[in-house]
Amino acid sequence: NAGVTQTPKFRVLKTGQSMTLLCAQDMNHEYMYWYRQDPGMGLRLIHYSVGEGTTAKGEVPDGYNVSRLKKQNFLLGLESAAPSQTSVYFCASSYPTGGNSPLHFGNGTRLTVT
Amino acid sequence: AQSVTQLDSQVPVFEEAPVELRCNYSSSVSVYLFWYVQYPNQGLQLLLKYLSGSTLVKGINGFEAEFNKSQTSFHLRKPSVHISDTAEYFCAVRNDYKLSFGAGTTVTVRA
Numbered sequence: 001n002a003g004v005t006q007t008p009k010f011r012v013l014k015t016g017q018s019m020t021l022l023c024a025q026d027m028n029h030e031y032m033y034w035y036r037q038d039p040g041m042g043l044r045l046i047h048y049s050v051g052e053g054t055t056a057k058g059e060v061p062d063g064y065n066v067s068r069l070k071k072q073n074f075l076l077g078l079e080s081a082a083p084s085q086t087s088v089y090f091c092a093s094s095y096p097t098g099g100n101s102p103l104h105f106g107n108g109t110r111l112t113v114t
Numbered sequence: 115a116q117s118v119t120q121l122d123s124q125v126p127v128f129e130e131a132p133v134e135l136r137c138n139y140s141s142s143v144s145v146y147l148f149w150y151v152q153y154p155n156q157g158l159q160l161l162l163k164y165l166s167g168s169t170l171v172k173g174i175n176g177f178e179a180e181f182n183k184s185q186t187s188f189h190l191r192k193p194s195v196h197i198s199d200t201a202e203y204f205c206a207v208r209n210d211y212k213l214s215f216g217a218g219t220t221v222t223v224r225a
Contacts, residue, residue: 031211035215040123040217040218041217042118042120042204042215042216042217042218043158043204043215044215045212045213045214048211048212050211090157090158092158092213096211100146100163100165100208102148102160102163103158103160103213105150105157105158105159106157107155107157108156108157
């Protein structure tokens with residue numbers, strides 16, 4: 001019973017490098033999300049998806065791209081990493097039951113951009 | 115638009131003492147309210163949720179929260195904390211797909 005799995009767990013990038021974070025869920029959830037967590041700011045929504053093949057921008061989408069080619073996977077890409085993107089990234093998923101369904105979170109990816 | 119304000123960023127508390135974490139929200143539509151807990155180096159886990167009905171909601175690990183519509187609050191309480199309750203706690207409000215979080219409250223339980 002894996003739930004939401006994020007890979008990698010840790011990553012260090014140099015400014016300008018690119019990378020992709022992978023999120024996989026085995027709960028057949030329609031909705032998937034990418035958040036970033038920074039001290040004193042809680043979690044902020046980067047992008048989300050309400051179904052396979054669809055994505056949308058959240059509060060802080062600049063510098064990130066996403067894809068949802070398969071229902072169970074949600075990829076977050078950084079094309080040209082910047083130090084401001086140093087953060088802990090969390091993926092989450094949920095059922096689309098009108099908003100009353102809680103989100104299930106992965107354990108996070110800690111990214112450092114030097 | 116919806117937003118969440120957690121009124122305390124840090125709450126130190128002694129073991130076996132009660133604790134209350136304050137959360138106020140704003141929203142133009144009906145919302146669903148949640149409290150999540152994050153233990154060190156882990157993801158977020160659901161503590162409890164308010165969807166409708168009774169305004170007093172009980173969650174896991176002895177936590178409970180009270181929804182107050184007139185004061186737009188959803189405060190979290192536990193009558194007697196343990197060392198293992200040391201964690202960061204997040205209040206969140208959800209409307210359809212979007213879940214908005216407060217900045218978090220760090221609870222440190224000391225012996």
